[in-house]
Amino acid sequence: MAVRYRALRGTRDILPDEALRWQRLEAATRAVFSRYGFGEIRTPVFESTELFTRSVGTSTDIVRKEMYTLTVGDESITLRPEATAPVARAVVEHALHRGIAQGYPERLFYIGPMFRHERPQKGRQRQFHQIGAEVLGAPEALADAETIEMVWTLLAEVGIEDRELRLNSVGDEGTRTAYRAALTSWLTPHLPAMCDDCKRRAVENPLRVFDCKVEADQRLLAGAPKLLDHLTGEAAAHFDEVRRHLDGYGIPYVIDPRLVRGLDYYVRTVFEITSTGLGAQNALLGGGRYDGLVGALGGPAVPGFGFAAGMERLVMTMPEGQAAEARADVSLVALGAPGFQASIAMARRLRAQGLSVASPLSERPLGAQMKRAEKAGARYAVFVGESELARGLYGMKDLATGEQVDRDEAGIVSEASR
């Protein structure tokens, strides 16, 4: 029996019509990010497993149950579940921190696939794609605010107006130690009523209870002590400054004290931008400050700030009709054997002139060729037959109006390029 293969659960094909929307998003990303001085970095799709366990954190959902890890030879490798750690690795490996030490922050962005073994649902896949940006070597609060402003601008540029910025500070390492103690004593009497994952989190890394997706637990956690009330003076001042810059930009935000984000490396500012149109998985993007990450990976103490945006979710939220349509400029309609022969070279010449041309691959009846012109969404049908070739003039039919004129090849090019 013939086997029918299908894309694996949590993966999908992006077909040409949808790919146009992706291309538009990618083009806008490159245009906007380069205006802010970001250069593109392309890191490998797999890295050593340890890079992720050390950076993302062993008690996070990603490392505990979502990584695609395989052993090849005597190496344990993991398909990247996120790209901040790979970017930090690359910064150290290529000594980009030397420039940083001289006071030039490194601004990098990436676009590419990520892999997490999650339960697929709308807006959640096992292979998904992220656009991300990282600023390395800038401790200033303005780096946080300006990077948020950049992605806010990108959203506007691709037509996403339905967006909400949620902001929090998770403080510094010192803050977290004090807060962890306060949270643990609050959690202890509530734990029996909470899910098994939370019971485990409470022991391993109490802050991670805020990652819980169980609604009853979330309701309960609304009463938990707030990290924001435990900030050190420095962290509080940093947070105030980020807010002042955002106010200056006129970007609205809400403070969400329960926003902790699912990776261990964040300090100080964390943020998320959500959209109501997305349903349960409503986060378009998220990020924050990770001043200790590069050091933890064996590099020098280089502060960092960055975010990652889910491309599937951005594409879903981008308004319809924003994408250009895939349309041929011209569809050649060959009449008879000489017409077909001549159409082969003519298609090549017209394409060399920059036109998008649909052309027959074999002699076909006129009706079939007109259907092809329609399917290609061509603006014009151009008839190529013996008498046309003799005169050097071709019938050029506007397929929207039905109007037909005679044009030579140069005329076809100038008309169809308009």
Ligand code: AMP
């Ligand atoms: P994170 O790297 O977990 O902070 O996620 C950043 C963004 O990536 C999220 O806000 C989502 O838009 C997107 N994202 C994360 N995980 C997935 C997934 N499994 N499928 C689709 N998008 C995802």
